[in-house]
Amino acid sequence: MSRRDKVKKLPNKGGLSRHLNPEYPKTEWTAEKWAFILHRLTGLFIIFYLLAHIWVTGHATSPESWSSIMSTLHTYKWLETTGEWLLWGAIVFHGLNGIRLILVEALGWGIGRPHRPIPPYLPYSNRSAQRPLLWLVVALTLIAWIVGGVILYQDVGLISW
Amino acid sequence: MSKGEVKNITFRIKRYDPEKGKTWWQEYKVPVRRGMTLVDVYLYIKENLDPSLAVRYSCRMGICGSCGVVINGKPSLACETQILELGTDVVTVEPLPNYPVVRDLVVDFTGFFEKHRMVKPYLIRRDVEEQENPTREYRMLPEEYDYMVQFSYCIKCGLCYAACPVPAIDSKFLGPQALAQAFRYMIDVRDEGLKERVLVVDSEHGCWRCHFADACSAVCPKGIDPAQGIQLLRRMLISMRLSGVKEKKGSPVMPPMPPETKPKPGVKAPPPRTVKPEEAMKRIVKE
Numbered sequence: 001m002s003r004r005d006k007v008k009k010l011p012n013k014g015g016l017s018r019h020l021n022p023e024y025p026k027t028e029w030t031a032e033k034w035a036f037i038l039h040r041l042t043g044l045f046i047i048f049y050l051l052a053h054i055w056v057t058g059h060a061t062s063p064e065s066w067s068s069i070m071s072t073l074h075t076y077k078w079l080e081t082t083g084e085w086l087l088w089g090a091i092v093f094h095g096l097n098g099i100r101l102i103l104v105e106a107l108g109w110g111i112g113r114p115h116r117p118i119p120p121y122l123p124y125s126n127r128s129a130q131r132p133l134l135w136l137v138v139a140l141t142l143i144a145w146i147v148g149g150v151i152l153y154q155d156v157g158l159i160s161w
Numbered sequence: 162m163s164k165g166e167v168k169n170i171t172f173r174i175k176r177y178d179p180e181k182g183k184t185w186w187q188e189y190k191v192p193v194r195r196g197m198t199l200v201d202v203y204l205y206i207k208e209n210l211d212p213s214l215a216v217r218y219s220c221r222m223g224i225c226g227s228c229g230v231v232i233n234g235k236p237s238l239a240c241e242t243q244i245l246e247l248g249t250d251v252v253t254v255e256p257l258p259n260y261p262v263v264r265d266l267v268v269d270f271t272g273f274f275e276k277h278r279m280v281k282p283y284l285i286r287r288d289v290e291e292q293e294n295p296t297r298e299y300r301m302l303p304e305e306y307d308y309m310v311q312f313s314y315c316i317k318c319g320l321c322y323a324a325c326p327v328p329a330i331d332s333k334f335l336g337p338q339a340l341a342q343a344f345r346y347m348i349d350v351r352d353e354g355l356k357e358r359v360l361v362v363d364s365e366h367g368c369w370r371c372h373f374a375d376a377c378s379a380v381c382p383k384g385i386d387p388a389q390g391i392q393l394l395r396r397m398l399i400s401m402r403l404s405g406v407k408e409k410k411g412s413p414v415m416p417p418m419p420p421e422t423k424p425k426p427g428v429k430a431p432p433p434r435t436v437k438p439e440e441a442m443k444r445i446v447k448e
Binding site: 115 | 180388389
């Protein structure tokens with residue numbers, strides 16, 4: 001065992017937990033890093049919703065049990081609609097951003113071509129076509145989310161024109 | 162700010178003592194002049210305020226890649242960061258994340274270099290004899306060189322690996338540096354080691370673990386675009402799988418030079434030299 005290995009080293013992990021820690025200054029995050037975090041969170045939300053959905057509907061073995069489950073859910077109408085609204089937003093973002101990621105990661109689209117670096121060294125992948133596409137994804141998600149929210153809450157009668 | 166003016170700036174440095182296993186933030190007040198980099202501040206602190214601060218730097222001009230730290234939340238090279246350009250009265254300095262900290266601002270790069278070695282960052286050729294005792298250079302067009310040269314500017318400073326969000330999830334992830342180096346040799350027309358590198362890169366901890374957060378490219382001090390390289394590497398692997406290509410033929414050795422060149426008929430001969438080479442050499446030696 002060398003002397004170097006005897007030193008007790010501090011594991012200094014990066015990632016989300018470090019960035020949420022108020023002790024550290026806020027790192028300069030790229031828009032793509034935010035998109036990655038959001039993509040992962042929405043993906044987790046969708047998968048857990050799907051599991052819960054299968055579990056709930058799997059319990060309905062007869063028309064009576066189905067209607068009893070539905071009536072339990074309908075007692076918290078406001079909560080149910082909000083959950084559906086969040087799910088809609090998550091699905092739209094995850095789907096649209098997924099298309100963007102397929103274009104960028106599998107087809108190598110929108111990240112420029114390797115070239116000789118020229119000062120002031122602004123990398124192509126940070127400012128080529130995939131960045132405006134990310135803003136388009138965010139804009140479309142917001143529009144779809146707001147429209148979906150209006151339709152959902154109108155159905156419940158929580159908002160009316 | 163004029164040339165001689167001095168501004169007092171507080172440096173908040175994250176420290177770690179391996180003997181006591183204790184971490185803490187320490188503040189130093191340093192008078193900063195225009196043009197002072199963080200390395201100059203290290204030296205000021207060590208000379209005047211606290212000799213126990215452990216730092217690492219070597220060339221102080223962005224070539225050696227050993228002074229990477231997180232400055233005000235952004236992984237940067239200490240030698241290339243001018244303090245007054247940051248524009249803050251308090252400058253936070255901490256060791257690079259995703260690496261084990263040895264002491265204060267010094268981190269352990271062993272794993273990082275290990276990953277770099279894994280992708281075999283050297284030219285692999287089947288004609289070993291020619292490679293060991295070269296007769297002439299391997300053929301490479303200027304545009305092929307321009308396509309690949311960006312990734313060969315890497316100085317292994319490790320900032321990209323510190324900015325990447327993936328090592329927090331998967332500590333065995335090869336990282337932007339190693340993957341970009343693998344790509345650099347895979348697109349090199351002279352290289353024949355495609356099969357060996359695909360084995361390393363096309364794996365669980367290889368290029369499929371990248372999620373395109375693009376933070377590596379944003380912090381690279383050399384203008385390299387590792388994120389771009391990794392995406393193009395993935396495209397390359399997908400097209401290789403679809404087309405069934407597994408090997409690559411390296412470019413051939415350049416043909417030997419013609420023994421002598423004859424002037425074209427009708428072209429005038431150059432004027433005689435005004436200074437003979439031997440005389441020019443004598444003049445240089447005299448001076």
